[in-house]
Amino acid sequence: MNHTTHPPDHTVRERTGAATAAPPPARTAARRRPTSQQWAAWAFLAPVTLYLVLFYAYPLYRNLDLSLRDYTVRSFVQGNAPFTGLENYRKVLDDPTFGPALVHTVVFTAVCLVFQYAVGLALAVFFNQHFRLSATLRALFLVPWLLPLIVSASTWSWMLNSDSGIVNSLLSVVGVDPVHWLTSPEWSLTSVIIANIWIGVPFNLVVLYSGLQSIPHSLYEAAALDGANAWRRFWSITLPLLRPVSAITLLLGLVYTLKVFDIIWIMTKGGPADASTTFATWSYRLGFGNLLPAFGPGAAVGNLLVVAALVFGLVYLRVQRKQAMA
Structure with a gap:
């Protein structure tokens, strides 16, 4: 007596070129989850990101806030300095120094x-x-x-x-x-x-x-x-x-x-x-070199230095881009 075995349906579909069934939903969800390599990449980026935020982004923000408010020693500690806008920058520009x-x-x-x-x-x-x-x-x-x-x-x-x-x-x-x-x-x-x-x-x-x-x-x-x-x-x-x-x-x-x-x-x-006297020494003297420190004008002078360095950095990037395209 002859017994004929039939291959499973999915085998027949693959041989005949028919479309295979869609993957189950659990497998699709697993693919969307971060892999171990992605978690490792984020782990390596985390210390650098934290360092940049703590030692670059926050000091820049704090210095900008100092330059836009009328800080005294008391308000610097208590944090209730009034907002003055660009008044500190005007004082710096009008200063004889x-x-x-x-x-x-x-x-x-x-x-x-x-x-x-x-x-x-x-x-x-x-x-x-x-x-x-x-x-x-x-x-x-x-x-x-x-x-x-x-x-x-x-x-x-x-x-x-x-x-x-x-x-x-x-x-x-x-x-x-x-x-x-x-x-x-x-x-x-x-x-x-x-x-x-x-x-x-x-x-x-x-x-x-x-x-x-x-x-x-x-x-x-x-x-x-x-x-x-x-x-x-x-x-x-x-x-x-x-x-x-x-x-x-x-x-x-x-x-x-x-x-x-x-x-x-x-x-x-x-x-x-x-x-x-340069901007660096003037900024320090305004903020820390006097008995009554002028935190706002000192921060304003420091921001002028930051802007100058940023402008030259952008000019450098532009020149490098032109040289690369030439």
């Missing part, structure tokens, strides 16, 4: 950026020759960058002291009269600029040297075979290929230099007679 502080901030930032980049680039090209002891000398140039800023500023204050500083002692050897570096309105801004350049050169050296390492050496060899001298190779190969690294170096240097406070405050405290 605004004009000199703006000029000093621009001069301080521009001069430091130019000299830090120029000296850093020259040193990077020099150390790119890979001569003996180049690694040791390059490490020594990093010392100003590794020292705490309070140590560097205190050292420069001692070196530029009018009476016992080593700089005036060296100048006296060649017959130059002592210079009042830190106590003269004509020299105080120059003094803090010199100190900040010395501190910022190692950063430019490290970043630009790393950029030089990515340039193929074969390009220099081909240019040398074509008769290009060292200066021509620098202008035609080094600078163009180093442009992206130079852009980010200048942007980071700009943001850092705009907010330099500790060097100026330790060396001159913005004086004498506001001769070295």
